[in-house]
Amino acid sequence: MSHALSQKVLPKQAGALMSGTAKVTTYESTGGKTTQKFAQHNLSLIPAIKPGSIIHDNCAGSGTVSRLILSHQPDVKIHATDIDQPFLDALSSDAVTNSWPVETTNQRSEKTTFENDFFDYDITNIGVIFWTGAGLDGVKEVYRTLKPGGTALINCWQSITWMLPIMLVHKQFRGDVAFPAPPVNWTDGQQLKKVILEGGFKEEKLRLESQEVVSVIPEGEFRDWAEKTWAYLAGIGGWHQVDAERWDEEVDRLAEVLKQQPGTTIEGGNVSMKASQWIAVVEK
Numbered sequence: 001m002s003h004a005l006s007q008k009v010l011p012k013q014a015g016a017l018m019s020g021t022a023k024v025t026t027y028e029s030t031g032g033k034t035t036q037k038f039a040q041h042n043l044s045l046i047p048a049i050k051p052g053s054i055i056h057d058n059c060a061g062s063g064t065v066s067r068l069i070l071s072h073q074p075d076v077k078i079h080a081t082d083i084d085q086p087f088l089d090a091l092s093s094d095a096v097t098n099s100w101p102v103e104t105t106n107q108r109s110e111k112t113t114f115e116n117d118f119f120d121y122d123i124t125n126i127g128v129i130f131w132t133g134a135g136l137d138g139v140k141e142v143y144r145t146l147k148p149g150g151t152a153l154i155n156c157w158q159s160i161t162w163m164l165p166i167m168l169v170h171k172q173f174r175g176d177v178a179f180p181a182p183p184v185n186w187t188d189g190q191q192l193k194k195v196i197l198e199g200g201f202k203e204e205k206l207r208l209e210s211q212e213v214v215s216v217i218p219e220g221e222f223r224d225w226a227e228k229t230w231a232y233l234a235g236i237g238g239w240h241q242v243d244a245e246r247w248d249e250e251v252d253r254l255a256e257v258l259k260q261q262p263g264t265t266i267e268g269g270n271v272s273m274k275a276s277q278w279i280a281v282v283e284k
C-alpha cells in the first residue's frame, strides 16, 4: 500500500487549479476571501492611512492589502513584496491597468532591499507563519525598515474550520503518512507576541487581539470551493498516487466533513465556516 502512496506526483486535477495564474484565482476564491476579511478588519483598527504614506504590503500575494488601502486612500506609495511571482504578476498587471501607485518586487520578507526607517506602515496579512526563525527573522526586518512612530499590522491564524477536515481526508485516503504539522503553534497568540517583542518592538506599544470571521459560500458553489481548497492545501501533505486516482471521492468527502464541523453552519442556501486570527497592532 505505502509504495503507491509514496509517489509525489501532482495530480492533473490539482495541476489545473494550481499552475501559473490558475493558482492565483484558486487562492482568491478560497482562503483569499478570508484573508481579505481579516485585512479589512485590521485596517479599521488604526486611524485612516495618511496621504503621502509609504507602505509595505509584506507577503502581498496578489495585493489583498494594497487593494483595500487604495480603495480608501489613493495618495500613497505601496511597495508590495512576495516570493510567488504569479501573484505579484497579477498585482502589477492590475496596477498598470489602473495606474495604481504600487511597485512589486520579488523578495523574501526576512531580508529586503529597503533602507532603515523607510516605511510609515508595514502590513503583513497572514505571512508571519511562513517566516524563518518561527517568524522572528521577518519581524526583525519589519522593525528595521519601519520609521520610528510607524505602524505594523501583523496577524496569524488562530483557528480555521477547514484545516482539520483536510487532515481527516488526508488520513482516510493516504493512510498513515504524516501530515506535516506547522513547526510552531500559533493558535494562542503567544508565539506572535513573542516574536514581535524579540524583533525589537516594545510591549507598551503593542495591542494584541483576536477576531473571528465567517466565510460564506453559496451551497451550489460549495463543492467547487472544497475542490479548490483541497488543491491548495492537500499538497502540504505531499501529493500521492491515490490523489489522482480518487480525486473526486476525496473532494466529495472533504465537502461532507466540512459540513459536519462545529465551525460550520448551513442556512439560507449558504455554507458558513468560521476562521479566526490573532492581530498585533504595534508601533515602532
Ligand SMILES: C[S@@+](CC[C@H](N)C(=O)[O-])C[C@H]1O[C@@H](n2cnc3c(N)ncnc32)[C@H](O)[C@@H]1O
Pocket: 032, 035, 036, 039, 058, 059, 060, 061, 062, 063, 064, 065, 081, 082, 083, 084, 087, 107, 108, 109, 110, 124, 125, 126, 127, 130, 131, 132
Ligand atoms: C496566505 S498568503 C497571504 C497573501 C496576502 N497577504 C493576502 O492577504 O491574501 C501568504 C503569502 O506569503 C508569501 N510568502 C511566504 N513566505 C514568504 C517569505 N519568506 N517572504 C515573502 N513572502 C512570503 C506567499 O508567497 C503568499 O503569497
